[in-house]
Amino acid sequence: MKISALMTSAGINIGICVLLWSLYSVLRKQPAFVRVYFGRRIAEENRLLREAFILERFVPSTGWIVKALQCTEEELLAAAGLDAVAFNRMLVFSIRIFSLAAILCLFGILPVHYFGRKMHRLEISSEQLHMFTVGNVEVQSRWLWVHSIVLYIISGVACFLLYVEYGHIARLRLLHLKRATLNPGQFTVLVRGIPKTANESCSSDVDDFFTKYHASSYLFHQVVYKAGKVQKIMTGAKKACGMSDPSTDTTLDQRCKAVTYPCCLCGASSDSFQLLPTDEVAKNIDKKECAAAFVFFKTRYGALVASEALQTSNPTKWVTDLAPEPDDVYWSNIWLPYKQLWIRRIATVLGSLVFLVLFVVPVAFIQGLSQLDQLQKKLPFLDGLLKKPYMSQIITGYLPSVILLLFLYTVSPIMILFSTMEGPTSHSERKKSACSKVLHFYIWNVFFVSLASGAVINQLNPSSSTKDIAVRLAHVIPEQTTFFITYVLTSGWASLSSELMQLFGLIYNFIIKYVLRMKEDIAFVPTFPYHTEIPKVMLFGLLGFSCSVLAPLILPFLLVYFFLGYVVYRNQLLNVYRMRYDSGGLYWPIVHNTVIFSLVLTQVICFGVFGLKESPVAAGFTIPPIFFILSFHQYCRTRFLPLFKTFPSQDLIDLDREDQRSGRMEHIHHGLRSAYRQFPDNEDIKLEQILTVGNDEDQDEGCSSGERNGEETCKEQEPRRDLCHSTLKGLPVSRLRDSVRSIALLWTAEKRSGDRALIN
């Protein structure tokens, strides 16, 4: 690829960027789109909006950039949580290390490359990009020591910065722990794998077990029911409800005889529900539908101890983990049998692997496009098309990465589907698991397969022999740089702009408002898609490290990407996305490991390249840093990683004591009782709320299976009484009454088990 082709590509992208950014700076000032661009602030601050025509609204401006940059870490932490801060630190780390790398490589290494061979020089714009890579350095060159020194500096500084950041995030995590004084998750343990006993109900089993073995700290518990039957009946009945207050249930006939009737309301017409005397119903449901339990403890430390210990001699029974925060609980998965999880995990890994391998096909096709001269030879009928001016430049310089980008849009929804199937109990765990899956996918399919397919295409000429392979492989990495640069331009710059524009949200909002003429949906505020954005940024980091010394021309483009990303992501975190849950910085170890992997891979690639340049000294110098980096990694594992796996008991005990001393503990214990609600149906909830929550739950189930673009777009609780009433119009009154009766019995059963727990 020539410099001019690169410039074409860069030009197209810069144009798109400028256009979109200007458009954004205008659109964000339009009241019509305020819900798209300020979703978080509206949802949290309940602002009033005034519509008025001001000319200023239609002039592009840069104020928002200044605002995004001025926001302190404290503000970001308060607005978007610790995960956002970790994401932000990742960008800061990238900017710092690649600024240094760009300075060193552009001024130190680029001249070595350009003047590496004595040859006729063309005008700079028609110079091949190859001229600026290590491919242009002569074999047995004496200048490779420059590369070695630069590599040493970059590795050393990167490790130092990583250490500082890891320590910073760990400190913030501890602070976060201390500040979230009223987090019920800290007092709660999620128990799964409750064994079935013959005599008593599940609830009393839980009670007995924890009273016996954790008597000093056990408070009470709450059983989680299988979402299947019960939830469907409950939801259906709640929709059908004409009753005003659930407390009137007690007036219902408690001794009605066993009647079997089909449950049509819930849509499962073949299912039938038996009306039994209340006690038996309670027991029956309890036995059959009990899947897990939230167990509450008096102190944070008590919960921690109970969650860490192996409870019984069968590790698949009474499995205890610290419970996720109430908003973080993934209710659709929490009742999955613990015994299934291992096989789900294997199936998911298998599925991801198959997907990973099948994706090689489009990637190889794309690489074919970037190796145009090779392709031209194979497919002569394309000759006419490709000989047109600019056509070949666009095809080699731009098309491959756009196609790749489009293919990559399918990855994150599929990976989050896999992660859901895996059976995580919290939203943040699901996202974290999807994050590492997408990351592996990107590293494998974008980085390695691109390299390999480049090598394979080169191989297609029949004159190849065994010896050639090695030499060719050393060529591939610098050659593929052209593809990687265009990838940075399209996938990096352009996707940042589309992120800023919120194209999906904009179109959705437009259709809802102006085409369908529906009422605007206030509650539509997505959470930040860490599982797509972190892998993206990390992939660019990997590209940066591995190309830095070999083809430094990529660095300025990358640096621009990181700067733009810093502004855009901060703006989006502050204005667009909502923090419903927070993993507490658990993404950072993933980031750390990826950077370490990138650094080691860089050294290994350089070892190969220097070896092929027949410079054993330079190749030998790449080995000590590998051991240094791995030792550093091991040190960080012992020094910081435990803090991301559990909580220090000293801090928890101190917190507990402080709360006890100040008398806040009573208040906290009281709050625990209503913290986790599988079926939010307590007495104090009014009809509107019941109706709403019924809808909400329905919607939540749909949410888990069919998420748009991998982001969660679950709606907030919103009254939809009209909708509810309209669905009930066609139903006969007798069915409604039966349904109400059955649901009332279920309520009584549940309340009874809850009361028993409270007494204990």
Place this chain on the structure above:
Amino acid sequence: MKISALMTSAGINIGICVLLWSLYSVLRKQPAFVRVYFGRRIAEENRLLREAFILERFVPSTGWIVKALQCTEEELLAAAGLDAVAFNRMLVFSIRIFSLAAILCLFGILPVHYFGRKMHRLEISSEQLHMFTVGNVEVQSRWLWVHSIVLYIISGVACFLLYVEYGHIARLRLLHLKRATLNPGQFTVLVRGIPKTANESCSSDVDDFFTKYHASSYLFHQVVYKAGKVQKIMTGAKKACGMSDPSTDTTLDQRCKAVTYPCCLCGASSDSFQLLPTDEVAKNIDKKECAAAFVFFKTRYGALVASEALQTSNPTKWVTDLAPEPDDVYWSNIWLPYKQLWIRRIATVLGSLVFLVLFVVPVAFIQGLSQLDQLQKKLPFLDGLLKKPYMSQIITGYLPSVILLLFLYTVSPIMILFSTMEGPTSHSERKKSACSKVLHFYIWNVFFVSLASGAVINQLNPSSSTKDIAVRLAHVIPEQTTFFITYVLTSGWASLSSELMQLFGLIYNFIIKYVLRMKEDIAFVPTFPYHTEIPKVMLFGLLGFSCSVLAPLILPFLLVYFFLGYVVYRNQLLNVYRMRYDSGGLYWPIVHNTVIFSLVLTQVICFGVFGLKESPVAAGFTIPPIFFILSFHQYCRTRFLPLFKTFPSQDLIDLDREDQRSGRMEHIHHGLRSAYRQFPDNEDIKLEQILTVGNDEDQDEGCSSGERNGEETCKEQEPRRDLCHSTLKGLPVSRLRDSVRSIALLWTAEKRSGDRALIN
């Protein structure tokens, strides 16, 4: 290799075995060698020996075999511990699975191989071994389905047996936990990384911390001092001691002024020791030399909770682990700074890797010998030697594995040295770590490098091209079988016999008794070298699985090995070796993982071989078992592995309650006070014991650095007053007195900190 060469090798080994076994059955009846062959029983049962001449003593007999076979698992558990039972189950598992494999392969697969090609048949003894391997099956043979079915059966049955054994060992581990009611290790936590504070002594730091954060279960603690200075002074002074009772220390002048004098006794003449008033001495030593502490808890559960929690926000401070049993503590390592451990671990891994790679040289040389025809071509001057009758048969059939065996004798001492450097705090941990190092070494250097070097030697002819490599690799595995069979014969059968004979012990005993005419050493009872024997048996398992289908001729030899091993090891465990410490079956997960690895590797190898036989169906059929085996492995990890990492709290709490109810707890708490002794110098120890223990400690240090043949041969406490007195003869009286005074002050300091702990 021809069948006759194999027979030569087998004949030599059978001869050696019969000879050694008969010799053993005679020697074991000689009173002179009773300490060699019945070390454990003499040490434990203190038997009286009667010497009398009976003719029966000189007739070979088989009674010991019957005795070894009759011993029940209960008896083995009582005599040699859970590790011995796990080792025994490993042999039982091998016998079961390879009996099945031998039946299936010899009757199902061997005929397919032998009649695989239509060709002229020779007499069976001059038939090439190659005729019996998969190499003789025609390309695109229809008979490969036999191989597939046999593979399926073996994999399935192996997994089933593994599951049964894993469950059995896990059950035994829980029983072991419950039975060992008076094990102080269950009540004790080893604390490392105690941070240095400015104001108080280390002992009171420990006290403060645990009183503050574990008040409900904390009992008292005991500080571990750095072995360096203090131990040397103590030991030296104890040797120099003329005093009769340490309780007279109190009469020493408590206010002697600071005097500096060189401490010559301990050999470190440049070191100087300051005599300070007692309090200051106490504080000084305490601050400088405090390295770790044993913290004792009221209940087992309390200790477990404290050991599992992350204590503070710095994971390298206040690191808590369950303490090893008192006999298991590796005192020379326990005071190592916790911060050093990560770098020690990396250094050890690096060292092992380098050793692993360097060892390739002798292995490749050995492989050269087994590929005699290739070698003959390269080195024509050997022609005359090799043409002699039997010479070539001995060289190809016997010499390579003998040389390999001799080289392999260096492995286990080196690996245990690495494991010692790694810094484990217990003997059993050290042995377990050495075990997995040796296992990796065997699998890599004996299995893979043997295969690879066979392939490389084949490659040396210049006509090789790219395509040939693949075809040749498929040949290598069946071809290498001849080497593996001879390896089973020499390293397996012969080394079992030498194990039975205890050649080292016999020679050592002979020299001590008849050459040096020294008094016999009663206490010389080694512990069982699990770290050499488990890898040996597992390697044979790997050979068995991977060769079973491809070259079934190895199976009968292996089966004989496992039978012999079963008899020999049981006999040795019951009579020769002593159980000083027990890891509680922690070797079993290593065994399990290795078998799983072997099974998967077998499938992968078969995939390659079937692929080269151009049978895509048979090759495809090897893939599902891989996933099945890995799923099974994952299931076992969730079902059993947690039991080998921690203890179930339910069982511990039940045990605690039972002890409290029966009033045994008081007794146990009292016992804890004297359980761990770094410097066994309490008031109740008499002079002889002090002298002894001084020697014992010296000897223990020597033991850690220079162990003979990787086995521990630490001696028991034995009075050597004469030796002590003789070393003191040349010393001036003044130095002796000073030394006594300094040691007395140290004692006082230590006692004081101990008393304080008890009061608290």
